[in-house]
Structures are given as C-alpha cells and as structure tokens.
Amino acid sequence: MPYLIDTDICSYYLKGRLEEQFKKAGIGNIWVSRITVAELMVLAYHRNNRRFITDIDNIVSYFNFIDIDDSMWKLFSELKATILKGGKPPGESGDFDILQACIAKVKGFTIVTNNETHFMPLDVPFENWVK
Helix, strand or coil: CEEEEHHHHHHHHHHCCHHHHHHHHCHHHHHHHHHHHHHHHHHHHHHCHHHHHHHHHHHHHHHHEEEHHHHHHHHHHHHHHHCCCCCCCCCCHHHHHHHHHHHHHCCEEEECCCCHHHHHHHCEEECCCCC
C-alpha cells in the first residue's frame, strides 16, 4: 500500500521515531510530497537549523518524492471551492492539508498523519502511526 507521509510524521521520523512502522510499510511504499518538504524547510529556516536542512534533503533522496501536477491542482481548486461554498465542513484543514488530500486522492495513497482531524472532513484514507 502506498503511503503519503504528512509533515508531522516526517518530523517524527527525523527524530528517530516510528522506525518500526516505516520498516513495516517498506521504504518503496513511502512517499513525501513537495508540500511536506516545503513545510519542513520553513521550520528549518525559521530555526536557522542547517543540519535539519541536510536531513530534509536526505529524506527527499531516501523516500519516493512526488510533485504536484495539473490534476492535483484541479482537484484542489474544486475541493476548495466546495469548502468555501459551505458544502463541506472545513474542520482544521488548511490549504496544505487539502492539497495533500488531493495528491493522495489522485495517486491512491493513504495519508499518514498524527493530525487526523485535519483530514477527516476531506474524504481521504489516512492512518495514524503515532497512536
């Protein structure tokens, strides 16, 4: 099963946690998106942590990397418009979470997150490896 790891799960991994879950899933089944990389880089620059930047670069080369294509942007636009019209409860989902959900939907991924409430209203499969 292919997994799209969310930023919080990636942070756990960088801290040496969840190694067993990652091994069980299989490195070939784990994907990281441009969104996760961007969010991690913001943290690294905010903290002025050069070692963290190197760790992030290593993650991109270690796991499968997925960029955002036109079909994902289109789905994001449709879903965001529906949310703005009040068709779905926004919950705690921000634009990055919505875009992550669109990547997962287009590619058939399960999102791995510790922020379940962000993805509940987005109708996308997710798992929590922290619990």
